[in-house]
Amino acid sequence: MERFLQDSCDPKQLSPLTLAFLGDAVFEVLVREKIVCQGSRPVSQLHRLSVRDVCCKAQAAAGKAILPELTEEEAAVYQRGKNAHPGHVPQNADQTDYHEATALEALFGYLYLCGKIDRLTYLFETIQTFQHKTENDKGT
Numbered sequence: 001m002e003r004f005l006q007d008s009c010d011p012k013q014l015s016p017l018t019l020a021f022l023g024d025a026v027f028e029v030l031v032r033e034k035i036v037c038q039g040s041r042p043v044s045q046l047h048r049l050s051v052r053d054v055c056c057k058a059q060a061a062a063g064k065a066i067l068p069e070l071t072e073e074e075a076a077v078y079q080r081g082k083n084a085h086p087g088h089v090p091q092n093a094d095q096t097d098y099h100e101a102t103a104l105e106a107l108f109g110y111l112y113l114c115g116k117i118d119r120l121t122y123l124f125e126t127i128q129t130f131q132h133k134t135e136n137d138k139g140t
Contacts, residue, residue, distance in 0.1 A: 011114055082099050
């Protein structure tokens, strides 16, 4: 699969916050697709389930979970995102989590713009495996 649009764009020239802006949407589409493919549910339940995975704290944990899987290039993009200065951190977000979440979003935006959809899918599935394992660990 390729990008939706084929507009000329060099993701290496974009700021990490610009990459995170797009990556936030890419990550959310993946989460929503995963939830929708599990079957029909009331919209309120769909929203609650998506927010659980797209919130700052969950994205921060997801980013940390995939760090060992990242290539050198991906790790550099992740680090640029983590070091970005967004100007403000939402009141309900921990500053450390917010930077980690921004790093994950920057990486997902970068990979999407590079057309590396298979890699995005692999990393997203790695996150899902990590989250499933974490949920099972809490249940024991």
